[in-house]
Amino acid sequence: MGYELPVYAKRGLTLVRGRGAIVWDDRGRAYIDCIGGHGVAVVGHSHPRVVQAIQRQAERLITCPGTFDNDVRTRYIDRLTHYTPPGLEYVFLTNSGTEAVEAAIKFARLATGRTKLIATMRGFHGRTMGALSLTWNKKYRDPFAPLLPDVIHIPFGDEEAAHAHIDAETAAVIVEPVQGEGGVRPAPPGYLQTLRTLCDEKGALLIVDEVQTGFGRTGAMFAVEHWETTPDILCLAKGIGGGIPMGAIVTHSGVAHHVKPGHHGSTFGGNPLACAAGLAVLDILEEEDLVQKARVDGERLLQALRALPSPRIREVRGMGLMVGIELRERVTPYLRRLQEEHRVLALPAGPNVIRLLPPLNIKEEELDRVVDALRQVLTSPAL
């Protein structure tokens, strides 16, 4: 008998199939999936175009180390950098978000010759030792101390704190444009621009972690567009590969010219299978106009949720189809009721925020059903 190490709080469901925004369990029951693989399924589950791209590529070439060029990888890198902010055209491909953050940490140290890293309170950047050092929640960090030295956490959105702490010793500041795990909190207007200016003044790099916000999630291809800010390093993952493990950092020549062979690497990073899936995702986002759809549907969803007459709701926040409903109480019983009674899957963001990360191509009637389910659980008598 084999056992999974019990690192996950299980939801009591075995999922066996998915299509679009719907997943089915092993008893054939259908659920509207607003978890979407923790924000991975931006183009929905098993999109036929992704499936076909993977099938075709699997027959040609699945693995190809970075020491060889590969036609699909070259095409992917070229295509990805059409969408990234101007000047960001050097790519390192990884297999996950945390690996993208690790790469960003290494290249920031390399390019600046400094070690001090500034992250934000409530920030989440992954669980490998470097990324975990930047993640804020003590629950994740404390059992594994000591982590990276020279890391501080400043209050998210607080410009004064940023002024006080970004200095000539700082290698990089890392920030999510919308904190995901930390409660679905968009950065205040002007905040990323201020970080950009301070980093420029002190010779530090600005790393923007768009692992969760990227690929249309917030109603822009990348959330930095809402703040009109260009980072030095952009971290990407989750939706990038349509469900295939994949991640990336994208940076500019100022960082790239420090990088020499041997500085970093990954056996699987940039494999042709993931790159083929990544190309299909970009095609789908364009063909189905999903970035615009996320913006429009997101506004409609926020409006509908803000209109719910529930004293349990403290605040509804979000951007595009990344939405958080902060309650005055713990969310676990509500998530359970959504799942068991309404067949809607939603995830927490901290103890008292319900987070919705549906596929961007979720149908209008499916979103209506989600709102209806939320209305029922949040306005019914106390649990």
Ligand SMILES: Cc1ncc(COP(=O)(O)O)c(C=O)c1O
């Ligand atoms: C903003 C952010 N950064 C990094 C990560 C880590 O990504 P992964 O789980 O692929 O390692 C996550 C995952 O939730 C995330 O939301």
